[in-house]
Each structure stands twice: as structure tokens, then as C-alpha cells.
Amino acid sequence: MGNPQPFQPGRDFAVALDRGDPLGRFRDEFHIPRSDNGEEEIYFAGNSLGLLPKRTPKYVDEELEKWKRLAVKAHFSGENPWMPYHELLAEPMAKLVGASASASISEVVTMNSLTVNLHLMMTSFYRTTRERYRILLEDHAFPSDDYAIESQAIVHGFDPAETIVRLRPGKGKHSIETADVAQVLEREGESIALVLLPGVQYYTGQAFEIEAITRLAHGKGCVVGFDLAHAAGNLVLRLHEWNVDFAVWCTYKYLNSGPGSVGGCFVHERHGMQHDLPRLAGWWGHDKKSRFRMEPGFRPIPGAEGWQLSNPPILSLAAIRASLDVFMEAGGMEPLREKSVRLTAYLEWLLQREIGDSVEILTPADPRRRGCQLSFRVKAHSSGSGRTVFEKLEASGVTCDWREPDVIRVAPVPLYNRYEEVHRFVEILRNAL
Numbered sequence: 001m002g003n004p005q006p007f008q009p010g011r012d013f014a015v016a017l018d019r020g021d022p023l024g025r026f027r028d029e030f031h032i033p034r035s036d037n038g039e040e041e042i043y044f045a046g047n048s049l050g051l052l053p054k055r056t057p058k059y060v061d062e063e064l065e066k067w068k069r070l071a072v073k074a075h076f077s078g079e080n081p082w083m084p085y086h087e088l089l090a091e092p093m094a095k096l097v098g099a100s101a102s103a104s105i106s107e108v109v110t111m112n113s114l115t116v117n118l119h120l121m122m123t124s125f126y127r128t129t130r131e132r133y134r135i136l137l138e139d140h141a142f143p144s145d146d147y148a149i150e151s152q153a154i155v156h157g158f159d160p161a162e163t164i165v166r167l168r169p170g171k172g173k174h175s176i177e178t179a180d181v182a183q184v185l186e187r188e189g190e191s192i193a194l195v196l197l198p199g200v201q202y203y204t205g206q207a208f209e210i211e212a213i214t215r216l217a218h219g220k221g222c223v224v225g226f227d228l229a230h231a232a233g234n235l236v237l238r239l240h241e242w243n244v245d246f247a248v249w250c251t252y253k254y255l256n257s258g259p260g261s262v263g264g265c266f267v268h269e270r271h272g273m274q275h276d277l278p279r280l281a282g283w284w285g286h287d288k289k290s291r292f293r294m295e296p297g298f299r300p301i302p303g304a305e306g307w308q309l310s311n312p313p314i315l316s317l318a319a320i321r322a323s324l325d326v327f328m329e330a331g332g333m334e335p336l337r338e339k340s341v342r343l344t345a346y347l348e349w350l351l352q353r354e355i356g357d358s359v360e361i362l363t364p365a366d367p368r369r370r371g372c373q374l375s376f377r378v379k380a381h382s383s384g385s386g387r388t389v390f391e392k393l394e395a396s397g398v399t400c401d402w403r404e405p406d407v408i409r410v411a412p413v414p415l416y417n418r419y420e421e422v423h424r425f426v427e428i429l430r431n432a433l
């Protein structure tokens with residue numbers, strides 16, 4: 001992963017980087033929100049809600065039109081019938097997360113939402129014995145993961161306080177090292193049934209070493225799942241090759257598919273072929289050939305599709321399809337990640353150079369240990385609290401994100417953000433301070 005520094009401080013340098021950016025044209029694929037004064041915002045909140053691709057309304061309209069013209073018949077006729085519509089998403093989605101999606105079995109499926117999929121996965125993969133029943137989680141996990149795990153422990157009849165093993169960064173550190181994971185697994189691995197970690201930690205922006213952690217956890221006999229909410233569409237992922245057991249993610253952040261859009265789910269091929277795995281079932285996961293015989297006796301579709309419950313919301317899938325097409329046209333994650341590494345390194349470099357005394361960056365400096373997001377604190381000795389600084393940023397046309405108690409998160413996204421915006425952002429922040 002090349003990082004062709006050195007950078008230069010002036011605005012001209014940023015403009016030159018934009019001019020030389022082979023992905024620069026993709027900004028025009030998106031609607032950029034505008035401030036009250038009519039100017040385009042500096043939108044660094046793609047880690048919360050990605051922007052609307054301009055082509056999305058057309059994709060959604062096509063489905064509305066089919067509903068209008070064909071109604072129920074659109075399930076089976078017309079272009080892209082609704083019955084197998086979700087299959088259209090399998091290949092591009094699989095490419096984005098490094099999964100396989102052959103005609104006979106797909107490791108990915110687009111269904112439900114992240115937390116629902118997490119529960120479905122835990123129903124199948126959180127299998128307990130008297131000796132092995134604990135779940136390894138990071139201490140600052142996204143609350144939905146925390147609640148999901150706590151409730152799973154209770155459903156299994158365990159005390160969550162004793163069941164959940166919480167990973168914390170070492171003293172004085174913000175990030176959890178792979179060595180910290182190894183240490184806990186060495187000490188307690190025999191009692192751990194499931195390791196559930198994020199691909200990218202939502203608060204600090206730290207990327208976990210998915211491959212190494214998976215290997216370590218498997219070495220101790222644990223099942224490994226990842227919450228990729230902040231990693232899908234942000235990092236290059238190779239879920240199949242890394243042997244991850246399962247993963248779940250949402251599509252409304254870096255995957256630009258709209259508020260509350262349908263989530264993604266990965267089940268490794270070796271599990272997808274195991275038809276006798278306990279699972280919560282529904283008719284959409286049933287063998288496609290015999291689904292409409294409406295007979296009792298569930299027979300799962302091989303692969304991740306076999307975990308589907310209901311027929312999916314086509315309008316949301318259409319928006320995901322539109323977004324995935326943009327990703328594929330941009331060449332997939334590799335070129336995007338290459339730009340992302342540089343864009344974020346430039347942001348970090350400018351922050352350190354211009355206001356290094358006033359901010360503390362929580363995100364690791366090593367590009368392999370982070371995605372596009374940087375999280376920082378405004379240091380106590382500088383003028384104004386972090387919250388005031390954040391409000392000034394907002395008033396100056398910057399959309400980023402405030403996380404209690406004191407963290408500002410900024411995520412320059414390679415598909416639609418520019419180097420010049422990074423430059424302007426640091427100037428605005430310096431003035432705000």
C-alpha cells in the first residue's frame with residue numbers, strides 16, 4: 001500500500017492532487033448537500049450516511065414503474081424480475097467484501113438490517129457447551145452489538161456479565177492490538193465460543209487485523225464473526241480467503257444505499273453447505289425450486305441465501321444496486337482504497353502540521369490499521385471545548401460527526417471527497433480553534 005508522501009501545505013497542492021486523481025470524476029455521480037448559502041458542504045460524514053448517487057432515483061423509479069405497470073406479475077416477468085432480484089446484487093457485493101458468488105452458491109446475501117443479521121448469525125454460530133460459552137467482544141463495541149450479544153447470552157440461559165469477555169486497549173492506548181487479542185485468547189480461549197469484533201472500530205477508526213485474528217481464534221477452537229459496518233466499502237476485504245466464519249454490515253454508510261437500507265451478510269462457503277446447521281428459517285431461504293409448492297419441511301438454499309427469512313424490499317435493493325454499479329465502475333475497492341489511504345494521510349499530515357498542538361488524533365497512524373476515518377479530540381488547553389469547535393465547523397459548512405464525550409470523527413470518502421476539501425477543512429478547523 002503505497003503512501004507517496006511528501007505532501008505540501010498550500011491549497012494549490014491540493015488542487016493539483018485533485019486534478020491528477022483518476023477517481024475525481026466520480027464526485028459528479030453524487031448529490032452533494034448544500035449549506036443555506038447555496039455552497040456545497042464539506043461532507044465528511046460518509047461513515048454515518050453515504051451520499052445519494054445521482055443514478056439511484058432512476059433505478060428505484062424503474063421498480064416503481066414495474067409495480068405500476070405489471071404489479072404482481074413483476075415478480076416473474078419484465079426486466080430483472082423481483083423473485084431473483086437480490087441475486088443481481090450478489091456478485092458486486094461479493095467483490096466488495098472478497099467473497100465468492102458462483103451460480104451454485106453465494107457467500108453473500110443482501111437482507112434485513114445489520115443487527116437482525118447479527119442475531120441470525122449468532123443463532124447459527126454461537127453454539128455453546130458447558131465449558132465453551134463465552135463471547136469475546138471489545139469494550140467499546142457499538143451498543144447494538146453489545147445489546148444483541150447480551151440478549152443472546154440471556155436467551156442461552158447465561159449471565160451476560162460472566163459470559164461477555166471485554167477487550168480493552170492497553171493502558172494509555174486508544175487501540176486494541178492484535179497481541180491484546182492473542183493474550184486474551186491464550187488465557188481464556190478454551191471457554192470462548194464466539195469472537196465478535198468490528199472490521200473498523202466506529203469510535204476510534206481503528207481497523208482490526210481480520211486475517212490474523214481469525215487465525216488466532218480458530219487456533220483456539222472459537223468461531224469468528226465481524227461487524228463490518230465501518231469496513232464494507234472502506235477497506236479491501238478478503239473474507240473468503242481469510243476464512244472468516246460470518247460477517248454482517250450495513251449499506252447506508254460507505255455503500256451509499258440510503259437511510260436504513262438493507263444489510264449485507266457473509267457466511268463462509270464451508271458453513272453454507274451445511275444444511276443441518278441450526279438456524280432461524282423463513283420461506284425466502286427455502287430451496288428456490290420448491291419454494292412455491294408451499295409445503296412444510298424447510299430445505300435451505302446452499303450458501304448465505306439459505307439464511308433469508310422474507311421476500312426483500314425491492315426498492316431498497318434497487319438503491320443498493322445503483323450504488324454497487326458505481327463501485328464497480330470505479331474499479332472496486334483496490335483503486336478506491338489507494339486514493340483513500342492518500343486522502344486520509346493528507347488530512348493527518350495537515351492536521352499535525354497546522355494544529356498538531358491543539359488536537360490529539362485517536363486513530364492509528366499506520367494506514368494498515370485504519371480506514372478513511374480520523375477521530376480526534378480537541379486538547380483541553382486550546383480555546384473552546386471540543387463541542388464548541390464542532391459547532392463552529394458545522395456553522396462553516398462542514399458536516400462531520402460528534403461522539404460523546406469529546407470526539408470529532410471525520411471521514412473523507414474516496415468516491416466523492418476531494419483533496420481540496422481536506423485542505424479547506426483544516427483551515428476552517430484552525431480558525432475554529
Ligand SMILES: Cc1ncc(COP(=O)(O)O)c(C=O)c1O
Nearest residue numbers: 113114115142144202227229250
Ligand atoms: C458498528 C455498528 N454496528 C451496528 C450498527 C447497527 O446497525 P443497524 O441499525 O443497521 O442494525 C451500526 C449502526 O450505525 C454500527 O455503526
